[in-house]
Amino acid sequence: MLTQGYFEVAGLTDPDRPTWIYDLLARYEGLHVIAIGVDDIDLCYADLRSRAVDVPPPASLYREIEINGKQHVAEFKHVRTNFEQYPHARFVFVQHATPDLLWRPNLLSHRNGARSLQEVYLGTDQFLQAVSSLEQLFGIPPKIEDDVAEFQLARGSIKILSSESLVKRYGDLNYPRFPSVVGCRFEVESVKETRQLLAGAGVKTQE
DSSP states (O other): OOSBOOOOOOOOSOTTSOOTHHHHHHHOSSOOEEEEEOSOHHHHHHHHHHTTOOOOOOEEEEEEEEETTEEEEEEEEEEEOOTTTOTTOEEEEEEESOGGGTSOGGGSOOTTOEEEEEEEEEEESOHHHHHHHHHHHHSSOOEEETTEEEEEOSSSEEEEEEHHHHHHHHOOOOOSOSSEEEEEEEEESOHHHHHHHHHHTTOOOOO
16 A cells, blocks of 8 residues: 555455456466546546446455454445457556555655655557547546656546557567557655665666
């Protein structure tokens, strides 16, 4: 958990348990899901449907959490897009009913200095089509400079980059496929300290 947003790593521990993670891994191994917080999931659903966004009705989910030896239930409702209409990512709009159970002070401090999730990057080889598709999804126009389109949300932003822009900015990083979620940007307490920690852990970085 971060002061703004969160970053979730999902893996398979029971191969016999049905899970939609298999659908993600069939596409590629990496970043897939972009969760976007909303205040009212029913209004969000109606807004999405008004723009012909194909999402199912809101679903309620629960997760058991143990805090100081006591069991609690985290509750949230969500709607999520499908890859047929939005192949760029699995967009999940989430209303948290019990945010205090998740964003607890002891969970917001990290050795790598990460404080908040600021941006998520999508890569595509069909830039104009992707921009039009995401404009339909969010209902707002993006700010476009060169081959980068930025959708500024209430907290953080989502950027679409053409495959050419990605290679120009960051080099050929062997992206799994296009379109895909190619990265994200965290705000950290100290870039220098984060770099040192990653180097000590054997994680290669570049400027």
